[in-house]
Amino acid sequence: xPVVSSSDRPCSSASRVTGETDVHAAKWIKLVxxxxxxxTGAARTWDxxxxxxxxxxxxxxxxxxxxxxxxxxxxEDEVLLVRQFRPACGTETIELPAxxxxxxxxAETSAxxxxxxxxxxxxxVTNVTPAVVLSPGLSDESVVLVTVDVDLDAAExxxxxxxxxxxxxxxxxxCPKKDLLRTLDEFSAQGIKVFAGLYxxxxxxxxxxxxx
Amino acid sequence: xPVVSSSDRPCSSASRVTGETDVHAAKWIKLVxxxxxxxTGAARTWDxxxxxxxxxxxxxxxxxxxxxxxxxxxxEDEVLLVRQFRPACGTETIELPAxxxxxxxxAETSAxxxxxxxxxxxxxVTNVTPAVVLSPGLSDESVVLVTVDVDLDAAExxxxxxxxxxxxxxxxxxCPKKDLLRTLDEFSAQGIKVFAGLYxxxxxxxxxxxxx
Numbered sequence: 001x002p003v004v005s006s007s008d009r010p011c012s013s014a015s016r017v018t019g020e021t022d023v024h025a026a027k028w029i030k031l032v033x034x035x036x037x038x039x040t041g042a043a044r045t046w047d048x049x050x051x052x053x054x055x056x057x058x059x060x061x062x063x064x065x066x067x068x069x070x071x072x073x074x075x076e077d078e079v080l081l082v083r084q085f086r087p088a089c090g091t092e093t094i095e096l097p098a099x100x101x102x103x104x105x106x107a108e109t110s111a112x113x114x115x116x117x118x119x120x121x122x123x124x125v126t127n128v129t130p131a132v133v134l135s136p137g138l139s140d141e142s143v144v145l146v147t148v149d150v151d152l153d154a155a156e157x158x159x160x161x162x163x164x165x166x167x168x169x170x171x172x173x174x175c176p177k178k179d180l181l182r183t184l185d186e187f188s189a190q191g192i193k194v195f196a197g198l199y200x201x202x203x204x205x206x207x208x209x210x211x212x
Numbered sequence: 213x214p215v216v217s218s219s220d221r222p223c224s225s226a227s228r229v230t231g232e233t234d235v236h237a238a239k240w241i242k243l244v245x246x247x248x249x250x251x252t253g254a255a256r257t258w259d260x261x262x263x264x265x266x267x268x269x270x271x272x273x274x275x276x277x278x279x280x281x282x283x284x285x286x287x288e289d290e291v292l293l294v295r296q297f298r299p300a301c302g303t304e305t306i307e308l309p310a311x312x313x314x315x316x317x318x319a320e321t322s323a324x325x326x327x328x329x330x331x332x333x334x335x336x337v338t339n340v341t342p343a344v345v346l347s348p349g350l351s352d353e354s355v356v357l358v359t360v361d362v363d364l365d366a367a368e369x370x371x372x373x374x375x376x377x378x379x380x381x382x383x384x385x386x387c388p389k390k391d392l393l394r395t396l397d398e399f400s401a402q403g404i405k406v407f408a409g410l411y412x413x414x415x416x417x418x419x420x421x422x423x424x
Contacts, residue, residue, distance in 0.1 A: 009374065012304055012381040015297035024236035024243055026259040029350065031236055031243050034299045039381050046299035047238040049261050049350070085227035086348045087248045087258035092224055093348045129415065130400035132408040134347040136298045136305045138241065138261070141347055143408055145415065162221065169224040169251050188342035196344040196355055200413040203341065203357065208420030 010039035018043070028052055049139040055103055060131035060142040063111045064096040064197060067123055069174060072152025079180055080119055080150070081173040083192070094173070094187045095195040098143070111146035119172045120160030123148035134197070145197070181206040222251035230255070240264055261351040267315055272343035272354040275323045276308040276409060279335055281386060284364025291392055292331055292362070293385040295404070306385070306399045307407040310355070323358035331384045332372030335360035346409070357409070393418040 019035035034046040054061055069078040086093045099114035101107060108125045115123055127147035134141045150157060164170060175183050181202040184194045231247035246258045266273055281290040298305045311326035313319060320337045327335055339359035346353045362369060376382060387395050393414040396406045 009376060009381050011383055012295070012297035015299075015304075015381070017299055017302045023238060026235060026243055026245070028259045029243065029261060031238055031241065033238070036297075036299045038297075038379065044299075044379060047240045048300035049241060051350075083224070085224035085248070085250075086345075087227075087229055087246045087256075088260035088350055089345055089348050089352045090229045092227075093345060095348060129411060130397065130406070132400075132411040133298075133301055133305060133405045134408050135351075135353055136301050136307060136405065136407055138263075138300055138353065139347075139350070140301045140405075141350065142405070145408075145412060164221060167250065167256060169221050169227070171223055185342065188344075193345045193348065193352075193354070194342070195348055196346050196357075197408040197412045199341060199344040200357060200409045201416040204413040204416035205420050208417050 012039050014039040023047075025052060049141075051100075051139075051141060053100060054140075057104070058101050059107055060101060060144045062098055062100050062141075062143045063107050063114060064098045064143050064145050064195075065111045065115050065123075065148055066096060066145060066201070067115055067119075067121065067148040067150050068177070069121075069150045069152055071154075072157070074152055074174070077177040078174045079177050080115070080121070081175055081183075081198075082118055083171040083173055083187075084169060086193075089193050091191060091193050093193045093195060094184060094198070096145075096198050101144075107144040107146055111144075111148060115148060115150075117163045118168075118170050120162050121150045122154065122156040123150040132197075143197070177205075224251050226251040235259075237264060261353075263312075263351075263353060265312060266352075269316070270313050271319055272313060272356045274310055274312050274353075274355045275319050275326060276310045276355050276357050276407075277323045277327050277335075277360055278308060278357060278413070279327055279331075279333065279360040279362050280389070281333075281362045281364055283366075284369070286364055286386070289389040290386045291389050292327070292333070293387055293395075293410075294330055295383040295385055295399075296381060298405075301405050303403060303405050305405045305407060306396060306410070308357075308410050313356075319356040319358055323356075323360060327360060327362075329375045330380075330382050332374050333362045334366065334368040335362040344409075355409070389417075 017036045021033045023031040023033050067080040097118045101110040129145040131142040229248045233245045235243040279292040309330045313322040341357040343354040
């Protein structure tokens with residue numbers, strides 16, 4: 001079990017947010033000003049970002065799908081990646097298939113829906129993680145990682161066809177799992193930005209032997 | 213090598229941002245409105261967030277440090293984690309030691325500095341990743357993962373002491389590497405939010421055997 005190092009500073013568990021004020025709202029995101037108290041009781045402020053689509057009931061804002069393709073024309077296990085232009089980054093990115101969780105939707109349902117819409121495949125959920133936060137200094141934006149198996153021998157996966165919205169232009173990439181980190185490094189070297197949660201996953205898969 | 217699935221949609225590599233307008237700036241972050249063209253040539257807009265501290269020269273906004281402790285009183289390899297209250301999340305979080313890269317600073321230098329300030333340890337860099345993006349739909353915020361070895365037998369690590377700013381209250385956690393995912397799941401179950409890039413790393417380390 002973990003050991004907590006001793007420190008002469010108070011533990012942050014006594015901190016809490018005491019107020020949130022909208023500073024400026026755009027259609028999808030807004031800037032807020034938070035008032036909070038630190039563990040000594042001192043009042044402080046913090047700038048943060050909120051998605052305007054976040055609902056209190058949802059377990060997370062979004063899902064990411066770690067989908068493994070097996071059978072069919074896949075000679076070995078493959079991972080599904082998506083390549084698309086991301087205006088916020090000013091470049092194309094390589095990400096896991098992902099999307100916002102609809103109002104009232106379960107993460108599993110959202111993951112299978114997004115996988116089908118973005119990549120055309122039908123899959124089966126094998127694992128769901130807790131909600132984890134993407135950029136904790138900036139926002140409370142959270143995501144659930146859903147692991148999915150895709151059977152390429154299933155009739156429904158014989159002719160995968162994307163169902164994209166008019167503004168979406170997504171290229172589906174099937175990457176052999178053993179080549180994942182090298183492939184992400186090659187895209188990075190071309191100036192195509194890789195999603196952090198995907199990169200650290202690939203890095204750990206590749207380095208697991210040395211790291212354990 | 214990866215296979216690209218055929219699609220009837222144009223590839224997004226023809227997209228580009230044509231304009232960026234500040235919508236509202238707070239001290240540390242700002243809302244911007246982006247104009248871009250999609251691969252068909254149609255003009256579109258996107259709401260995004262920028263850190264006001266981002267400089268064009270820096271390789272990334274921030275570093276995350278994956279530090280392994282060996283020797284000393286560590287019976288087995290341990291990973292350094294930090295626990296702190298994050299106003300933007302409204303809760304405490306579990307993250308890797310991390311921080312913004314100072315103007316003109318190299319990622320390696322930043323990583324060793326942050327590790328020393330936040331946790332009190334002196335380490336040696338063993339790997340540096342490309343810059344990867346934390347939340348590509350929302351912002352261009354990027355981070356470099358720096359891997360560091362910490363020798364607990366070194367004299368400089370005999371009495372680790374944090375150098376925190378007045379507003380920082382960070383608890384250092386030494387977690388046996390083999391218990392990492394279970395520990396993160398236990399914190400999650402308590403409502404303490406885990407950083408996505410750390411969670412997927414731990415998940416892949418734990419599942420590497422099944423996944424390869």
